[in-house]
Amino acid sequence: MDTEHRSNFLRTQIQNDLNAGIVDRVVTRFPPEPNGYLHIGHAKSITVNFGLAEQFGGVCNLRFDDTNPEKESQRFIDAIKSDVSWLGYQWDGDVRYASSYFQQFYEWAVHLIESEKAYVCDLSADEAREYRGTLTTAGRDSPYRNRPIEENLRLFESMRAGEMEEGACVLRAKIDMASPNINLRDPTLYRIRKVAHHQTGDDWVIYPTYDFAHGQEDAIEGISHSICTLEFEDHKPLYDWFIENLPVPSRPRQFEFARLNVNFTVTSKRKLKLLVDSGVVSGWDDPRMPTIAGMRRRGYTPTALRHFCEEVGTSRSDGVVDVAMLESAVRNDLNRQAPRAMAVLNPLALELTNLDDAEILQIPNHPADEIMGKREVRLSPRIWIDREDFRQEANKKFKRLVLGKRVRLRGAYVIEAERCELDDQGEVIKVYASIVPQTLGGDPDDGVKAKGVIHWVDAETGVEAEIRSYDRLFTVEDPSRADNFDDVINPHSLLVTRGIVEMGLASVQPETRFQFEREGYFVADRYDHAAGAPVYNRVIGLRDTWTSHE
RNA sequence: UGGGGCGUCGCCAAGCGGCAAGGCAGCGGGUUUUGAUCCCGCCAUUCGGAGGUUCGAAUCCUCCCGCCCCAGCCA
Numbered sequence: 264m265d266t267e268h269r270s271n272f273l274r275t276q277i278q279n280d281l282n283a284g285i286v287d288r289v290v291t292r293f294p295p296e297p298n299g300y301l302h303i304g305h306a307k308s309i310t311v312n313f314g315l316a317e318q319f320g321g322v323c324n325l326r327f328d329d330t331n332p333e334k335e336s337q338r339f340i341d342a343i344k345s346d347v348s349w350l351g352y353q354w355d356g357d358v359r360y361a362s363s364y365f366q367q368f369y370e371w372a373v374h375l376i377e378s379e380k381a382y383v384c385d386l387s388a389d390e391a392r393e394y395r396g397t398l399t400t401a402g403r404d405s406p407y408r409n410r411p412i413e414e415n416l417r418l419f420e421s422m423r424a425g426e427m428e429e430g431a432c433v434l435r436a437k438i439d440m441a442s443p444n445i446n447l448r449d450p451t452l453y454r455i456r457k458v459a460h461h462q463t464g465d466d467w468v469i470y471p472t473y474d475f476a477h478g479q480e481d482a483i484e485g486i487s488h489s490i491c492t493l494e495f496e497d498h499k500p501l502y503d504w505f506i507e508n509l510p511v512p513s514r515p516r517q518f519e520f521a522r523l524n525v526n527f528t529v530t531s532k533r534k535l536k537l538l539v540d541s542g543v544v545s546g547w548d549d550p551r552m553p554t555i556a557g558m559r560r561r562g563y564t565p566t567a568l569r570h571f572c573e574e575v576g577t578s579r580s581d582g583v584v585d586v587a588m589l590e591s592a593v594r595n596d597l598n599r600q601a602p603r604a605m606a607v608l609n610p611l612a613l614e615l616t617n618l619d620d621a622e623i624l625q626i627p628n629h630p631a632d633e634i635m636g637k638r639e640v641r642l643s644p645r646i647w648i649d650r651e652d653f654r655q656e657a658n659k660k661f662k663r664l665v666l667g668k669r670v671r672l673r674g675a676y677v678i679e680a681e682r683c684e685l686d687d688q689g690e691v692i693k694v695y696a697s698i699v700p701q702t703l704g705g706d707p708d709d710g711v712k713a714k715g716v717i718h719w720v721d722a723e724t725g726v727e728a729e730i731r732s733y734d735r736l737f738t739v740e741d742p743s744r745a746d747n748f749d750d751v752i753n754p755h756s757l758l759v760t761r762g763i764v765e766m767g768l769a770s771v772q773p774e775t776r777f778q779f780e781r782e783g784y785f786v787a788d789r790y791d792h793a794a795g796a797p798v799y800n801r802v803i804g805l806r807d808t809w810t811s812h813e
Numbered sequence: 814u815g816g817g818g819c820g821u822c823g824c825c826a827a828g829c830g831g832c833a834a835g836g837c838a839g840c841g842g843g844u845u846u847u848g849a850u851c852c853c854g855c856c857a858u859u860c861g862g863a864g865g866u867u868c869g870a871a872u873c874c875u876c877c878c879g880c881c882c883c884a885g886c887c888a
Binding site for chain 1: 814815816817818819820823824825826827828829834835836837838845846847848849850851880881882883884885886887888
């Protein structure tokens with residue numbers, strides 16, 4: 264799919280493994296827990312995992328890491344599958360579920376008990392924490408640590424049979440309570456949770472922890488490179504311990520990369536959920552959300568997202584990527600693939616005093632791509648222009664319409680403003696202008712060129728549309744550090760107005776993207792746009808190197 | 814002051830002992846019926862700091878400094 268690959272440590276690692284014959288086929292996996300919507304950080308993980316498989320001719324699985332039924336649901340599974348597909352990736356075979364390996368995990372847990380490497384511990388959560396010690400002091404052995412194998416077997420079976428209450432006990436690995444790596448201080452393998460599971464129903468009342476499940480899931484699926492984020496590096500010794508002490512079918516290895524952070528946005532499920540629950544945004548797929556569903560609705564493209572992830576690279580150093588990089592990727596793709604059209608966001612009436620009958624003009628859909636063809640646009644005596652594009656007087660830097668001066672109507676004639684009407688407040692309510700003859704395909708004969716070009720929409724055929732202009736959700740670079748979310752929410756992140764769009768824009772399919780010339784990129788809303796009642800979201804404005812110079 | 818990571822241009826990031834890629838942002842200039850795009854040019858004698866090894870170090874060694882992660886029966 265994407266052909267250019269810049270160097271990074273994962274690609275180097277995999278290439279070396281292939282060269283050395285350590286692996287003969289690359290198999291990766293994207294393993295989300297279905298407890299929320301995917302966000303930009305997951306997009307990174309998806310492109311890394313699927314991208315690596317693609318580059319090296321391997322495959323990538325989509326596996327739901329559903330070991331904690333309390334927070335998970337089918338709704339999230341559906342949303343995640345949809346997001347991955349939308350990004351343009353196809354997982355190998357069927358979707359996998361950690362829950363479909365529960366019986367195997369149970370048997371492996373019994374295996375550990377039988378080899379005296381796991382035991383049932385009756386310590387309460389609080390007691391266990393106390394026994395665990397601290398970062399600088401060793402932990403103490405649980406008083407249940409040396410229960411006989413038979414007793415452990417009996418107790419574990421009892422846990423599984425639902426004869427124990429939640430929290431009464433857990434199954435723990437017997438490793439080293441004095442390890443400087445806290446993950447090795449007899450970690451929990453199984454806990455009792457008497458809740459129905461979205462996939463396995465009431466089959467189980469004990470569920471494996473991430474640590475006990477993940478590596479074995481990878482082993483079962485023959486994952487060659489298990490890629491995760493940096494915070495799991497401390498878990499690798501444990502990951503390897505299970506692989507070494509269990510009769511697993513393969514020996515996957517874990518590699519970690521730094522998670523993606525983007526300034527002016529938050530990427531933690533907890534905080535995103537807070538935005539949704541507090542009503543700051545309309546939902547997980549609100550166009551201002553950094554969720555994949557949100558960015559999709561905003562009008563971002565899969566290609567832009569994939570290129571963005573490739574451009575930021577994959578390394579092991581923590582960093583914060585400038586959101587401008589994401590916006591650049593979006594503009595870059597849209598500039599290439601979005602047809603041009605005209606829409607007046609802030610309508611001001613203009614009458615062409617010397618145009619008797621309407622004309623049909625042929626206007627190119629893309630300035631650099633003839634293949635996109637041309638469209639017919641009607642020009643009648645009454646049109647709309649943007650209020651920002653007219654001034655009664657202005658200095659020479661103002662390249663738009665000024666009384667007594669000329670400007671080019673995009674794709675049409677050069678016009679000259681004659682006079683304007685004001686209301687009681689002194690606001691301009693209508694402009695009268697005349698067409699300069701012979702200027703359809705060229706400059707005026709008298710040599711007085713137009714100062715600039717403005718967009719317009721025919722008043723007779725233009726259609727009123729709802730325009731949703733989005734801006735960044737937060738006012739500060741690092742919103743996650745704010746004490747109170749309310750202090751850093753941008754109160755102007757959504758501005759709803761009514762504009763006039765050219766006729767053709769009213770009947771397109773939802774999610775069709777355009778560049779509204781001189782304004783920015785817009786997308787017909789995925790849900791609310793309808794023929795005859797157009798709703799457009801501003802994806803991103805055009806790059807602007809001028810307003811700050813005025 | 815336990816363990817594990819990371820420090821290369823404002824931001825991201827290549828580089829793996831031979832003399833600092835690229836992208837984003839920024840700044841100049843050109844083209845332009847989008848103040849867009851496109852094009853051209855500029856933008857780290859220097860790689861967290863200090864020593865050392867070497868003919869030669871961002872790359873190897875030592876010490877120091879800074880930042881991130883770990884004490885869920887979350888993932």
